[in-house]
Amino acid sequence: xxxxxxxxxxxxxxxxxxxxxxxxxxxxxxxxxxxxxxxxxxxxxxxxxxxxxxxxxxxxxxxxxxxxxxxxxxxxxxxxxxxxxxxxxxxxxxxxxxxxxxxxxxxxxxxxxxxxxxxxxxxxxxxxxxxxxxxxxxxxxxxxxxxxxxxxxx
Amino acid sequence: xxxxxxxxxxxxxxxxxxxxxxxxxxxxxxxxxxxxxxxxxxxxxxxxxxxxxxxxxxxxxxxxxxxxxxxxxxxxxxxxxxxxxxxxxxxxxxxxxxxxxxxxxxxxxxxxxxxxxxxxxxxxxxxxxxxxxxxxxxxxxxxxxxxxxxxxxxxxxxxxxxxxxxxxxxxxxxxxxxxxxxxxxxxxxxxxxxxxxxxxxxxxxxxxxxxxxxxxxxxxxxxxxxxxxxxxxxxxxxxxxxxxxxxxxxxxxxxxxxxxxxxxxxxxxxxxxxxxxxxxxxxxxxxxxxxxxxxxxxxxxxxxxxxxxxxxxxxxxxxxxxxxxxxxxxxxxxxxxxxxxxxxxxxxxxxxxxxxxxxxxxxxxxxxxxxxxxxxxxxxxxxxxxxxxxxxxxxxxxxxxxxxxxxxxxxxxxxxxxxxxxxxxxxxxxxxxxxxxxxxxxxxxxxxxxxxxxxxxxxxxxxxxxxxxxxxxxxxxxxxxxxxxxxxxxxxxxxxxxxxxxxxxxxxxxxxxxxxxxxxxxxxxxxxxxxxxxxxxxxxxxxxxxxxxxxxxxxxxxxxxxxxxxxxxxxxxxxxxxxxxxxxxxxxxxxxxxxxxxxxxxxxxxxxxxxxxxxxxxxxxxxxxxxxxxxxxxxxxxxxxxxxxxxxxxxxxxxxxxxxxxxxxxxxxxxxxxxxxxxxxxxxxxxxxxxxxxxxxxxxxxxxxxxxxxxxxxxxxxxxxxxxxxxxxxx
Numbered sequence: 001x002x003x004x005x006x007x008x009x010x011x012x013x014x015x016x017x018x019x020x021x022x023x024x025x026x027x028x029x030x031x032x033x034x035x036x037x038x039x040x041x042x043x044x045x046x047x048x049x050x051x052x053x054x055x056x057x058x059x060x061x062x063x064x065x066x067x068x069x070x071x072x073x074x075x076x077x078x079x080x081x082x083x084x085x086x087x088x089x090x091x092x093x094x095x096x097x098x099x100x101x102x103x104x105x106x107x108x109x110x111x112x113x114x115x116x117x118x119x120x121x122x123x124x125x126x127x128x129x130x131x132x133x134x135x136x137x138x139x140x141x142x143x144x145x146x147x148x149x150x151x152x153x154x
Numbered sequence: 155x156x157x158x159x160x161x162x163x164x165x166x167x168x169x170x171x172x173x174x175x176x177x178x179x180x181x182x183x184x185x186x187x188x189x190x191x192x193x194x195x196x197x198x199x200x201x202x203x204x205x206x207x208x209x210x211x212x213x214x215x216x217x218x219x220x221x222x223x224x225x226x227x228x229x230x231x232x233x234x235x236x237x238x239x240x241x242x243x244x245x246x247x248x249x250x251x252x253x254x255x256x257x258x259x260x261x262x263x264x265x266x267x268x269x270x271x272x273x274x275x276x277x278x279x280x281x282x283x284x285x286x287x288x289x290x291x292x293x294x295x296x297x298x299x300x301x302x303x304x305x306x307x308x309x310x311x312x313x314x315x316x317x318x319x320x321x322x323x324x325x326x327x328x329x330x331x332x333x334x335x336x337x338x339x340x341x342x343x344x345x346x347x348x349x350x351x352x353x354x355x356x357x358x359x360x361x362x363x364x365x366x367x368x369x370x371x372x373x374x375x376x377x378x379x380x381x382x383x384x385x386x387x388x389x390x391x392x393x394x395x396x397x398x399x400x401x402x403x404x405x406x407x408x409x410x411x412x413x414x415x416x417x418x419x420x421x422x423x424x425x426x427x428x429x430x431x432x433x434x435x436x437x438x439x440x441x442x443x444x445x446x447x448x449x450x451x452x453x454x455x456x457x458x459x460x461x462x463x464x465x466x467x468x469x470x471x472x473x474x475x476x477x478x479x480x481x482x483x484x485x486x487x488x489x490x491x492x493x494x495x496x497x498x499x500x501x502x503x504x505x506x507x508x509x510x511x512x513x514x515x516x517x518x519x520x521x522x523x524x525x526x527x528x529x530x531x532x533x534x535x536x537x538x539x540x541x542x543x544x545x546x547x548x549x550x551x552x553x554x555x556x557x558x559x560x561x562x563x564x565x566x567x568x569x570x571x572x573x574x575x576x577x578x579x580x581x582x583x584x585x586x587x588x589x590x591x592x593x594x595x596x597x598x599x600x601x602x603x604x605x606x607x608x609x610x611x612x613x614x615x616x617x618x619x620x621x622x623x624x625x626x627x628x629x630x631x632x633x634x635x636x637x638x639x640x641x642x643x644x645x646x647x648x649x650x651x652x653x654x655x656x657x658x659x660x661x662x663x664x665x666x667x668x669x670x671x672x673x674x675x676x677x678x679x680x681x682x683x684x685x686x687x688x689x690x691x692x693x694x695x696x697x698x699x700x701x702x703x704x705x706x707x708x709x710x711x712x713x714x715x716x717x718x719x720x721x722x723x724x725x726x727x728x729x730x731x732x733x734x735x736x737x738x739x740x741x742x743x744x745x746x747x748x749x750x751x752x753x754x755x756x757x758x759x760x761x762x763x764x765x766x767x768x769x770x771x772x773x774x775x776x777x778x779x780x781x782x783x784x785x786x787x788x789x790x791x792x793x794x795x796x797x798x799x800x801x802x803x804x805x806x807x808x809x810x811x812x813x814x815x816x817x818x819x820x821x822x823x824x825x826x827x828x829x830x831x832x833x834x835x836x837x838x839x840x841x842x843x844x845x846x847x848x849x850x851x852x853x854x855x856x857x858x859x860x861x862x863x864x865x866x867x868x869x870x871x872x873x874x875x876x877x878x879x880x881x882x883x884x885x
Contacts, residue, residue: 001405018405018442025442029380034372035365037563038441039514040595044819047514075365082364090363094355094785097793098227099362100514100563106363121832128827132819134514134564135227136796137789138830 004064008033009077019065024048026064027074035075035103039132046131049104049111050074056111075103078110086110089148097135105131109145117152119145203327205289206335207260208238208282215310215324217244220254222261223271224535225358226565227793228849229786230271232357234279236782237272240349241283241342244310244323251357256537256557264559266535267570267665269750269847272782276844284339286330293329294321309348344780344842353785358561368561370532373520373590379408381581381589382444384434384453385601388812389661390461393432394454401436401451406443410436410451413580415573421546425539428602428662429573435581441592448594459660461812464507464607467632467659471609474630474655475503483639486710487649489615492624496615498688504612504677506875507806508632509605509666510816512824515563516598521578522588527554528579529588533562533569540572547576548583566797567665571603599822600814604807605666606632606659608673612681615649620689622647622700629674630655633663636670638716642748643682645708645715646700661809667797668850671749672857676802676875679745679858684871692737693744693862694730698723717748721777724839725755729775732837733757743862747855750847752778753839756795758831758859762867766878767860769799769831774852776836779843787848791836794852800825802857802875823876 006013008031015030024041027033027050036059039047043058050059051073078084082091086109096102105128112119112127119127124145133141199212209219219235235251256264263274287307294312295302298319305314313320323330361368386392398410416422416431434453438444493499519532528548534540537557544555562569578591593601608631615624625647629636639652666672686696703709704719726746729735735744735757746755757773774791781787804823808815816822861872 017440021440021442025440029440029442032374033365034367034374037369037514038371038516040819041445042595042818042820045514075363079364082360087363091355091359094359094789096227096356096359096362097229097789098514098562098564099356099358100369102362103365125828130826132514132824132826134512134566134797134824136793136800136825136830138796138825138827139792139832139834140789141827 002065004067006064006067007069007071009073010071015064017064019063021064023050023059023062023064023067023072027059033074033076037100037103039101039104044132045101046108047101047104049107049131051107051111054111054114056108075107078106084110085151086113086145086148089144089151092147093140093144095137095140095144097137101131101133105133105141109141109148113145113149113152117149119149121146203331205286205327205331206282207257208279209242209286211323211327211330213324213327215322216248216250217242217310217323218250218252221251222254222264223275224264224266224537224559224562225253226266226535226562226569228266228271228790229356229783230266232354232786233272233782234275235357236349236354237276237279238283240347241280242287243307246349246354248310253559253561256541256559258538264538266565267567269752269849269851272845273751273847280341281339284341285335288336288339289330289333290323290326292333293326297326297329350780350782351784354783356786369515369563370518370520370560371515371563371592373531373560375520375522375588378520378588378590379437379439379585380441380444381435381437381578381591382448382594383577383591383597384436384448384451385430385597386455388461389602389809390457390459390812391455392458393434394456396434396451396453398451401447404443404447404450406439407447408437408439409585410434410447411584413577413584415577415580416547421543423539423543425536425571426543426573426576427571427664429571429576430601433577435584437581437585437589444592445594462659462661463810464808467607467657468505470657471505471607471630474657475609475611475628477655479653479655482651482653483637484644484650484652486644489624489626489649489651492649493613493615496623497618498616499613500685500688501611501613502681502684502873503609504680504873505609506607506673507808508607508661508663509801509805510599510807510822511564511566511568511603511666512599512822513562513564513566513568516595517568517574517593517601518591519575519578520588520590521575521582523548523579523583524586527556529556530575530579531558531560532575532578533560534572534575535562535565535569536572540575543576544579548579566667567669568603571664595819596817599817602662603664604661605672606634606663608636610636610674610677612678614681614685616685616689620691622685622689624649626651628653630657632657632659632661634670636674638670638674640714640716642717642722643700645710645712645719646704648709650709660812668749668853671747671850671854672798675745675747675749675854676857676861679747679855680861680871683743683858683862683865694726694735697726697746721753721839722746722748725753725775725777728837728839729755729757729773732775732835733773741863741867743859743864743866745855745858745862747851747858749854750850752776752846752848752851754851754855756855756859758856758863760860760863760867762864766829767803767864767867768829769860771833771835772831772856772859774834774836775839776848776852777839777841778848778851779841779845781838782845784838787838788836790848791852792834794850795834795856796825796830798853798856799831799860800829802860803829803877806876806879
């Protein structure tokens with residue numbers, strides 16, 4: 001066990017866990033932020049996507065000991081009231097079915113749009129290919145990302 | 155005007171009111187999840203009044219509607235309350251929805267399965283809303299001393315024109331709760347619907363996109379421990395022994411022990427499905443610590459039955475298809491003679507592998523079992539049956555067991571089998587502590603309860619004019635006999651023979667979205683395409699000719715034919731029109747299928763990108779009667795189409811000596827964004843018929859449309875799923 005001070009959603013969090021613990025479980029079991037989801041544990045599904053600095057990362061592969069001072073943003077911290085342009089677009093398109101993968105989809109999409117604010121359909125498909133939606137809401141996810149991109153550029 | 159008797163639920167309604175004490179003040183969670191704005195504070199309700207088990211109304215006219223059925227992503231949590239709100243006649247903006255707990259005194263069929271929630275809930279939901287409206291009117295009539303039939307309602311407002319009196323529902327709610335439940339109530343005419351048939355967004359949308367704890371895996375209770383299981387590594391194996399010393403000493407680990415989930419003599423329900431009788435439980439302070447302990451734990455297993463490999467399943471299914479049934483499932487005319495006289499005979503065999511459900515949220519359940527009571531909470535499609543099993547396993551009376559459903563991270567049939575709820579209860583009882591059972595992805599994917607592996611052979615005979623004169627279908631599946639003998643094309647062809655066989659397998663199987671249909675439709679609709687081509691006919695015209703026969707001069711007892719040929723033909727004609735159907739050069743396929751009481755026809759355009767199909771567009775025509783919420787109905791259709799394309803193209807579970815080869819998403823391929831169709835357009839037949847299923851029907855036929863379009867592009871027919879596999883690439 002070891003002590004870590006983490007910057008999560010702008011708040012300093014003190015935790016005492018094994019250094020090998022993935023951020024996914026630090027967030028879910030210790031910080032009690034459960035918006036970040038467990039799907040596969042091997043970086044194949046994207047349900048656990050968070051932001052480390054500006055980058056979308058798979059929190060199931062990010063050990064707590066490797067975070068350092070970089071700020072972490074989770075779905076709970078993406079916006080104050082669910083009004084990030086990507087979240088708003090998700091609401092507009094009524095994207096979700098079961099909803100389980102959507103936090104990961106939104107975190108990946110919001111990081112992607114930060115790096116490419118005017119993407120083509122093909123670029124969206126490539127960027128989002130690591131996030132599985134078992135319900136098959138892919139066409140709505142793509143529409144929502146295009147909507148968010150348009151609204152941000154407006 | 156439609157009048158319905160309320161008797162069916164009268165006792166329940168009364169009991170519901172009595173339980174709540176009628177007009178008592180109830181706690182509320184309305185807007186608890188976000189900071190209210192000043193206007194919202196002004197309109198915050200002070201008191202809630204229970205009208206019946208389905209709904210309560212606040213003093214300010216706000217309405218809380220309980221959604222009775224489990225929510226697995228099929229969006230009944232929005233649709234079912236919409237039906238109640240319609241008959242109650244309120245403004246949808248004034249409605250808050252809550253998930254109801256299991257309560258068999260008030261609700262009937264709290265089950266998510268068979269695409270039946272809306273169809274089977276339709277009448278009772280309308281009745282619940284209409285009855286409450288009736289009681290509000292009765293309360294106003296008494297308060298105003300005017301005849302009840304002179305009082306009208308409009309979006310939560312009661313009015314009496316003659317006396318110029320009006321009140322909102324909130325003002326009458328307290329008195330309404332004490333009114334007598336009417337013997338019968340009038341329901342709205344379809345043409346008067348204001349909420350049903352309109353686009354309404356998912357009631358959990360904001361909670362989903364902000365990461366609120368909605369799912370079973372998100373449960374966190376005071377003093378809760380995490381539990382995980384270790385199950386046998388292969389089908390045919392069972393628990394023997396283990397050494398727990400070193401693992402128990404690992405950080406955070408509280409205990410490691412074998413559990414008997416289903417001891418001898420326990421009364422199981424169908425919903426216990428492929429639940430494994432004996433497992434190993436690892437209990438600890440956190441999920442990661444349990445995962446580490448699981449990895450370190452050495453368990454000895456022993457053989458319980460002969461281990462099976464995928465090659466064994468394939469050979470055994472083929473063997474079954476080469477036998478002849480003593481008693482066919484259905485026989486019309488004389489197929490033997492007809493095949494002899496046929497100008498052309500076509501015979502093809504189709505196959506599909508086992509599939510895992512792979513809900514994105516792995517199996518999990520919370521349980522707190524004490525000597526006094528059992529409190530369970532989690533994602534399950536069949537809470538009523540889970541409760542029954544718990545009565546036997548825990549040896550506890552039904553009244554002492556409470557089950558609450560959480561939103562589910564996918565169902566697809568997997569959570570019909572609530573053995574994980576039983577496991578959680580058994581572990582909690584042993585630990586004498588609240589526990590949350592969590593399956594790893596690997597535990598989930600290798601547990602079993604799979605879509606069965608299937609094989610089917612179709613044989614068709616055509617006369618010189620290209621008319622279908624004989625049809626012979628022989629199907630077999632693992633633990634499932636596959637064939638629906640009275641579905642299309644039964645009734646459309648004079649000489650018809652259906653045979654079905656079951657392969658007994660120790661690989662456990664269960665219902666997987668659109669059971670049987672998820673394979674049959676693809677096979678049958680591909681075969682029809684090949685037969686139509688042999689007949690020199692357009693594939694849509696060929697099908698329509700068959701439906702004409704079933705409409706005008708059906709073969710056999712028309713009562714026995716399990717479909718309505720007019721509605722079947724109707725969706726084909728609609729998709730033909732909407733897609734601008736031509737059977738020309740395009741890589742385009744068509745398919746139509748009936749299941750879960752609904753009719754679907756699809757046209758699909760694709761381009762092959764190397765070896766892989768990329769669907770450019772799908773046109774989908776659906777007849778599911780009245781569409782409650784078109785916005786989410788289309789979402790279901792799109793999801794079913796993508797689900798069908800994905801699994802038929804890419805997915806399989808295979809076995810080597812009983813051991814599942816695929817354990818996680820690195821080896822089990824699910825469809826991803828780059829492989830999804832670029833566009834899907836859905837159309838509904840508007841016929842005012844009571845609603846039927848929609849969670850499943852769009853999946854089965856798309857596999858046929860895909861295979862037929864791939865044939866157009868590659869010149870190759872696709873008989874074996876997954877269409878794109880390593881096997882296929884290597885030829």
